Amino acid sequence: MTAPQLAMKDLRRVVIAAAVGNVIEWYDFYIFGSLAALLSVKFFAAGASGSALIKTVGTFTAGFLIRPFGAFVFGRVGDIVGRKYTFLITLSGMGLSTALIGLVPSYAKIGVTAGILLLLLRLIEGLCLGGEYGGAITYVAEHAPDDKRGY
Incomplete structure (x- = not known):
């Protein structure tokens, strides 16, 4: 393969990974x-x-309201350690918090603690979603050819 073909294949892989990650996170939400x-x-x-x-x-609303803070936190992490690593952290955090919501016992079993755990896990989901969304856009833009970038 020539260099442009390899670059296009790499770009396609990055775009698909970002899109799939984004769809999964929004579906969880x-x-x-x-x-x-x-x-x-x-x-x-x-x-x-x-x-x-x-x-x-x-x-549900609290998860949405914390997203800008997640973008701020994970945006900075992405600048320091890299967007790919940060993207994996946010996807894993979203998946783990979603799975843990499925394991939270009901109100009948643990009382008010169920609602508190649910809220904490939704806040983690919101943080991760806020960090993933902006990070995915930047990650894709960084892999796009210079003449195809939107800025």
Whole structure:
């Protein structure tokens, strides 16, 4: 293969990896929002379903609100140790926190601790999503040929 063909193959691999990672992270986020009504009675007091749903939506919102902080933190990490490593950290963090949400016992088993654990794990998801999104865009842009960059 010639150098341009190799560079294009490398770029294609980077774009696909960034896109797949981004889709997975946003899908993880989407699942929580889609299942808010079900999750509310599992992680918060079932007697007050309206209150439980509001707490669940608040937990969902907290994950969104912390994303800029994740972009700030992981953007700096990416500048120091590299975007690829940071991309792997954010993908792993998102996957691990999502898996741990699936392992959190219900409100009936551990009480208010279930909601607290859910909130903490959603905050980790939000941090990782904020860091991954901006990092993926920068990572792809750095691998694009000079004449194909958008800036």
